[in-house]
Amino acid sequence: MTIEFRDVHASYNADIPILKGVSFTVEDGEFVAFVGTNGAGKSTTMRLVNGLLKPESGEVLVDGVPTTQLKTSELARRVGFLFQNPDNQICCNTVREELLFSFRALGALDAEAERRVDEIIAEFAFNPDDDPFLLNRGTRQLLALASTIVVAPPVIVLDEPTTGLDFRECVKVMDIIRHLHENGTTVIMVCHDMEVVADFAERVIVMSDGCVVDQGPTFEVLRNRHTLKAANLVPPQIVDISLGLNMMRPDLEGTLVATANTLNEMELAIATAVGKPEAASSVPTYAPTAPGAEDALVEGGAR
Amino acid sequence: MNGFLEYVPGTSLMHRLNPIVKLLGAIVFAVACFFSSNLVFLACMLVLALAMAASCGMMKPTIGLMKAVFAFSLLLAIIQILFTPSGDALVVLPWGYIGTGSLIAALTTVVRLEAAAIPLFLTFYVTKVSDMTNAAVKVLHVPYKYAFTFSLTVHFIPVFLNDMKGIMESQTARGVEFDQVGIIKKIGLIMPLCVPLLVSSVRKTNSAAIAAEVRGFNLRTRASGFKQYPFAAFDVVALLAVVALLVVAIIL
Ligand SMILES: Nc1ncnc2c1ncn2[C@@H]1O[C@H](COP(=O)(O)OP(=O)(O)OP(=O)(O)O)[C@@H](O)[C@H]1O
Ligand SMILES: [Mg+2]
Numbered sequence: 001m002t003i004e005f006r007d008v009h010a011s012y013n014a015d016i017p018i019l020k021g022v023s024f025t026v027e028d029g030e031f032v033a034f035v036g037t038n039g040a041g042k043s044t045t046m047r048l049v050n051g052l053l054k055p056e057s058g059e060v061l062v063d064g065v066p067t068t069q070l071k072t073s074e075l076a077r078r079v080g081f082l083f084q085n086p087d088n089q090i091c092c093n094t095v096r097e098e099l100l101f102s103f104r105a106l107g108a109l110d111a112e113a114e115r116r117v118d119e120i121i122a123e124f125a126f127n128p129d130d131d132p133f134l135l136n137r138g139t140r141q142l143l144a145l146a147s148t149i150v151v152a153p154p155v156i157v158l159d160e161p162t163t164g165l166d167f168r169e170c171v172k173v174m175d176i177i178r179h180l181h182e183n184g185t186t187v188i189m190v191c192h193d194m195e196v197v198a199d200f201a202e203r204v205i206v207m208s209d210g211c212v213v214d215q216g217p218t219f220e221v222l223r224n225r226h227t228l229k230a231a232n233l234v235p236p237q238i239v240d241i242s243l244g245l246n247m248m249r250p251d252l253e254g255t256l257v258a259t260a261n262t263l264n265e266m267e268l269a270i271a272t273a274v275g276k277p278e279a280a281s282s283v284p285t286y287a288p289t290a291p292g293a294e295d296a297l298v299e300g301g302a303r
Numbered sequence: 304m305n306g307f308l309e310y311v312p313g314t315s316l317m318h319r320l321n322p323i324v325k326l327l328g329a330i331v332f333a334v335a336c337f338f339s340s341n342l343v344f345l346a347c348m349l350v351l352a353l354a355m356a357a358s359c360g361m362m363k364p365t366i367g368l369m370k371a372v373f374a375f376s377l378l379l380a381i382i383q384i385l386f387t388p389s390g391d392a393l394v395v396l397p398w399g400y401i402g403t404g405s406l407i408a409a410l411t412t413v414v415r416l417e418a419a420a421i422p423l424f425l426t427f428y429v430t431k432v433s434d435m436t437n438a439a440v441k442v443l444h445v446p447y448k449y450a451f452t453f454s455l456t457v458h459f460i461p462v463f464l465n466d467m468k469g470i471m472e473s474q475t476a477r478g479v480e481f482d483q484v485g486i487i488k489k490i491g492l493i494m495p496l497c498v499p500l501l502v503s504s505v506r507k508t509n510s511a512a513i514a515a516e517v518r519g520f521n522l523r524t525r526a527s528g529f530k531q532y533p534f535a536a537f538d539v540v541a542l543l544a545v546v547a548l549l550v551v552a553i554i555l
Pocket of ligand 2: 043
């Protein structure tokens with residue numbers, strides 16, 4: 001199921017425009033991450049995807065149909081949505097009821113639903129009789145995620161799914177999301193953690209002040225310091241380090257350490273420089289400099 | 304950006320009045336409106352209230368408020384028209400009649416409610432809630448605990464409204480439809496809407512209480528406030544003016 005934005009303008013009240021002409025397409029089965037500073041308009045964009053907000057001009061197409069023509073429940077069936085605050089959606093007395101409620105809200109509660117719920121409970125290792133309000137923050141977030149994906153929406157939108165979670169919980173959540181994606185679900189994620197973005201997303205869309213300022217494959221977007229800087233973002237450290245290694249080449253008696261054109265190559269670059277410098281000679285000799293790479297060492301050093 | 308009953312900064316005369324004068328003045332103004340049934344006087348009061356709103360640049364929220372009050376007072380007015388026959392009969396009903404008197408009485412109700420409500424609401428838009436409570440503690444010797452309870456209540460209105468919005472969005476995203484019609488279906492909305500709201504409010508009040516406690520809430524007395532709220536000449540004039548209005552209302 002594809003999501004398409006065509007020159008979308010949107011706002012909460014007419015005086016203050018929030019989105020100023022946003023266009024992008026998310027293809028079926030993609031994993032796209034949205035990055036941008038606080039207030040860039042990412043959450044607003046997500047609200048538009050599932051019709052909580054309607055565009056003032058332009059069109060938001062879900063599977064080719066404008067969101068303005070779809071009913072709430074029809075949209076909810078197509079697009080699952082996980083908000084940052086799990087407490088806003090938890091409303092039942094037990095974990096099991098909470099998961100069943102997702103089906104009830106869609107008017108699809110049947111034997112098949114019960115089977116799905118039991119499956120999810122097993123998959124997430126929940127205790128079905130736990131009181132959701134007494135669970136810890138990470139588990140509540142997992143429960144909210146579970147009740148979003150239990151109804152198997154073809155598209156899932158995640159607004160900062162890992163904020164406020166410790167590393168272990170974060171990995172748990174992201175592993176589940178990766179698993180979903182591998183099984184064909186389209187994933188759209190807003191995330192402030194650039195390391196998570198680098199690790200999981202296939203494509204990155206950079207937003208700044210209500211506009212899309214850059215989009216493309218993850219490694220290409222993350223290594224372009226100029227656009228990231230324009231959007232007030234800092235690339236993940238792995239990019240910094242590998243770009244830094246690229247810059248150090250002349251010091252190593254002119255030996256090329258590695259290229260840093262993809263994230264895999266970046267990792268290889270680090271491995272080569274740190275662990276087995278002798279492998280460096282086997283790396284291709286051509287290494288274009290990433291835009292703004294000269295900043296990497298400076299900023300990296302300052303950190 | 305400001306929400307319902309939220310302070311809007313400004314330097315107008317209304318903003319600079321003593322908070323106590325504003326609060327008492329608004330109350331006396333409202334009382335005056337209820338003392339009089341003279342339509343001309345009430346219309347003057349309404350004009351005066353609107354002039355006050357205009358003087359501090361609050362016409363926009365005031366018009367919003369007037370719409371809401373109008374909807375409510377219209378209900379009362381319709382009941383009055385149908386069930387309190389008076390004056391010359393215009394339309395005969397099985398149980399009485401609609402008369403010219405009923406129409407005037409209904410109009411009076413609408414104008415009275417509008418005029419009485421505006422200054423009360425205006426007070427919140429032009430006074431910081433903290434000023435209101437501090438002044439009440441300093442000048443009127445209200446115990447701080449009660450004044451604080453009041454200010455916290457007002458403070459939490461926009462917070463809860465905001466929570467409510469977040470919860471509705473979350474549940475809408477799950478497919479819960481809030482534009483349901485029919486009582487039975489509306490009752491079905493209690494669970495997804497009220498349970499999270501209740502839980503989050505209890506959590507919030509709890510942490511607010513703890514936060515107040517650790518900041519020495521119980522130690523606070525009337526003498527703790529630094530800011531003084533002296534009465535200026537203009538405050539006295541304003542207060543006398545509303546009292547005069549009350550006297551006129553009682554005489555008429
Ligand atoms: N309900 C609302 N009413 C009015 N303005 C809003 C509302 N929600 C957000 N805004 C404004 O819209 C702008 C964009 O907000 P948005 O939530 O989309 O940003 P974001 O990119 O998600 O930021 P963050 O990283 O902080 O979540 C902000 O300036 C914000 O103040
Ligand atoms: Mg956001």
